Amino acid sequence: MTAIDAVLFDVGNVLIEWDPRHLYRSIFMKEDGSADEERVTRFLTDVCTMDWHVQHDLGRSPEEQIAILIPQHPEHACQIRAFYERFQEMIPGAIEPVVAAKRQMKAAGTRIYGLTNFGVETFNDTRRRFDFLNEFEDVVVSGAERMKKPDPAIFQLCIDRFGITPERTLFIDDSAANIASAKALGFETHLFDGPDACLQKCRALGLI
Numbered sequence: 001m002t003a004i005d006a007v008l009f010d011v012g013n014v015l016i017e018w019d020p021r022h023l024y025r026s027i028f029m030k031e032d033g034s035a036d037e038e039r040v041t042r043f044l045t046d047v048c049t050m051d052w053h054v055q056h057d058l059g060r061s062p063e064e065q066i067a068i069l070i071p072q073h074p075e076h077a078c079q080i081r082a083f084y085e086r087f088q089e090m091i092p093g094a095i096e097p098v099v100a101a102k103r104q105m106k107a108a109g110t111r112i113y114g115l116t117n118f119g120v121e122t123f124n125d126t127r128r129r130f131d132f133l134n135e136f137e138d139v140v141v142s143g144a145e146r147m148k149k150p151d152p153a154i155f156q157l158c159i160d161r162f163g164i165t166p167e168r169t170l171f172i173d174d175s176a177a178n179i180a181s182a183k184a185l186g187f188e189t190h191l192f193d194g195p196d197a198c199l200q201k202c203r204a205l206g207l208i
Helices: 037-046 050-057 062-072 074-085 095-107 120-129 152-162 176-184 193-202
Strands: 006-009 111-116 138-141 169-173 188-191
Touching: 006 095, 050 062, 062 074, 095 111, 095 193, 111 152, 120 176, 138 152, 152 176, 169 176, 169 193, 176 188, 188 193
Parallel strands: 006 111, 006 169, 111 138, 169 188
Antiparallel strands: none
């Protein structure tokens, strides 16, 4: 097995939790004060969809995003504005075991990088909140590059910019499509579905 000397981390749902439902459960509520899961699902399926949000990951500003969507759903203007105005409420916290492992690997001399599908503005707000997002040797943010995973071009950008060798780099991500794209380029990969298996993988590779 080729020795791994670099780790390329996804951010959302690998190092931090992210789910718009965390916000909208406090917006769409039943009379008894509990979350109205049906209305939350309908809103995120029909109004603030992932197809709409992904344009922010590709470089469109929150202001542009909101201005585009409100005319289509004027009855939901307040809830649409909340998507970016209250974006941090979608992030309840860090996935602490993975953050600790990331710091341990860096302290041991492993090069640590980030590759995230994230808008520039929301990523800047998030990294102000979580110091460990400033500890990468470098990070590629899709919104700044106007391309996103699983486009092979953004992985090639990481290879060129960071000076990493795919066969000696572990890529950790929670998306099967992103993992497949990285694997096709030669990266060692781990499909994240929780901290335990991720840490087991890192131990097997001698990283922690």
